Amino acid sequence: MRSRIASTVLAAALTPLALALSVPAAHAAPAAAPYDFNGDGRADLAIGAPGATVAGQARAGAVTVVYGSASGPKTSTRTLLTQNTAGMPGAAEADDAFGSALASADLNTDGYADLLVGTPGEDGSDNNDGTVTIVWGSASGLSGARTLFSFFSTDYDRYGQALAAGDFDADGDVDVAVGSTGPVTLSLVAGPITRSSSSNGGSGSGNDWWASANGVTHLSSGDVTGDGHPRVVLHGRAAHDGAATTALADMKISNYTDWLQRLPSGFVSAVGDIDDDGHADIVVGNDRETSADPGGTLGGRVTVVYGGPEGPDPGRALLTLTQDTAGVPGASEKGDRFGSDVSLGDVNGDGYADLAIGAAGENGSAGAVTVLYGSASGLTTKGATSYTQNTTGVPGTSENGDRFGERVTLTDHTGDHRADLSVSAPGENSGDGAVWSLRSTATGPAASGSTSFGPGTTGISTSGAPGYGTALNS
Numbered sequence: 001m002r003s004r005i006a007s008t009v010l011a012a013a014l015t016p017l018a019l020a021l022s023v024p025a026a027h028a029a030p031a032a033a034p035y036d037f038n039g040d041g042r043a044d045l046a047i048g049a050p051g052a053t054v055a056g057q058a059r060a061g062a063v064t065v066v067y068g069s070a071s072g073p074k075t076s077t078r079t080l081l082t083q084n085t086a087g088m089p090g091a092a093e094a095d096d097a098f099g100s101a102l103a104s105a106d107l108n109t110d111g112y113a114d115l116l117v118g119t120p121g122e123d124g125s126d127n128n129d130g131t132v133t134i135v136w137g138s139a140s141g142l143s144g145a146r147t148l149f150s151f152f153s154t155d156y157d158r159y160g161q162a163l164a165a166g167d168f169d170a171d172g173d174v175d176v177a178v179g180s181t182g183p184v185t186l187s188l189v190a191g192p193i194t195r196s197s198s199s200n201g202g203s204g205s206g207n208d209w210w211a212s213a214n215g216v217t218h219l220s221s222g223d224v225t226g227d228g229h230p231r232v233v234l235h236g237r238a239a240h241d242g243a244a245t246t247a248l249a250d251m252k253i254s255n256y257t258d259w260l261q262r263l264p265s266g267f268v269s270a271v272g273d274i275d276d277d278g279h280a281d282i283v284v285g286n287d288r289e290t291s292a293d294p295g296g297t298l299g300g301r302v303t304v305v306y307g308g309p310e311g312p313d314p315g316r317a318l319l320t321l322t323q324d325t326a327g328v329p330g331a332s333e334k335g336d337r338f339g340s341d342v343s344l345g346d347v348n349g350d351g352y353a354d355l356a357i358g359a360a361g362e363n364g365s366a367g368a369v370t371v372l373y374g375s376a377s378g379l380t381t382k383g384a385t386s387y388t389q390n391t392t393g394v395p396g397t398s399e400n401g402d403r404f405g406e407r408v409t410l411t412d413h414t415g416d417h418r419a420d421l422s423v424s425a426p427g428e429n430s431g432d433g434a435v436w437s438l439r440s441t442a443t444g445p446a447a448s449g450s451t452s453f454g455p456g457t458t459g460i461s462t463s464g465a466p467g468y469g470t471a472l473n474s
Helices: none
Strands: 003-009 045-049 062-066 078-081 101-105 114-119 131-135 145-147 157-166 175-181 186-189 202-207 218-222 231-237 244-249 268-272 281-286 301-305 319-321 338-345 354-359 368-373 380-387 407-411 420-425 434-438 451-453
Touching: 045 101, 045 434, 062 114, 101 175, 114 157, 157 218, 157 231, 175 218, 175 231, 218 268, 231 268, 244 281, 281 338, 281 354, 301 354, 354 407, 354 420, 368 420
Parallel strands: 101 157, 131 157, 268 338, 301 338, 338 407
Antiparallel strands: 003 202, 045 062, 062 078, 101 114, 114 131, 131 145, 157 175, 175 186, 186 202, 218 231, 231 244, 268 281, 281 301, 301 319, 338 354, 354 368, 368 380, 407 420, 420 434, 434 451
């Protein structure tokens, strides 16, 4: 595998603070879990609407953060973010697509998680240069922002179309990985990153394998080897035939693009420990038909790659799932898009990560979500459940084009140590979009008592097609 570009930046800060921001008082708590922006022990729900109109600017984009509570995401406690929000860098402009990608980590280790927002349509040194905004957590929620360092603005476009955060270079500080298009398709911004820090360096790489016009389109991360530092799963499309490409990268290695471990092809992924063996496992979703992707499958598929000390465990077979797999609800049909999104989290509190799978094309793109459960022996189809808007207790009605399950996330919003299921349908109400939250129990997500809300409820304009829920907690 040939690395096209591998350059390291050792310069001082290239992107100044948009405004003066004071450093908060020290917080006694340890580093917060991702998406816990107010440090209360409950993950909050970030919702991207990159098609939102802001101050008359079509597709400028917006993000709503709905804070967790004992009963789940609580829309009465929320923060609305746009590039016109006071303290935010830049300004809302047509086609910026603020909120296209989201990630979270406690970047400055003050006990409050911070939010990273990708704006791939932002114009900079050229059109669609892209930018990433950091919004800081605090005891009162998100407040204050700065721009993430951008080292290669002449060598990429759509910077911020994919995001992940973690200590990728194993130096004890949280870093940020950023996907883009162009000669540089994957960037590493090295930590520590604080409200007032200058640059601590970074790197940018491209590779012939995924150097199509799409660039790196999705990122996920987790401790696959069990050595304490996360690897990065990256997705793109091959330049020669447009096939989906997926790989595992160790960004501690300076020329990491020469040491990629290939994974089953797909467009999205999630990382978590399904069998509780200390090695995170990788789930890859490929929702395309063979006519749209050479590695596609009728109705879509999901592949589980079990982790081991060297990355993917060679001693364990891949687990491939479709809706024709015994125990999986439904049947594989053209256009189902099974695997449109995947998320891992411990739904029932038994210590094993469980899997939510979106099938946004099911039944004329009305959409569906399937939940499968982890165990000591790995993922099992025993007790698998499926949810749609026609499921008793789930608000709404399944309609063609809703795309329920386009995005899914398993996140503990209540603080009970069980991951709740949140689902988006960006096509709901002719492109307004909506989000559903199902509280988890010892037996799985409960449709009874589930809630739903759309952009209007959380302060986002329904002008045009905001696509509320195009991005959710990753």
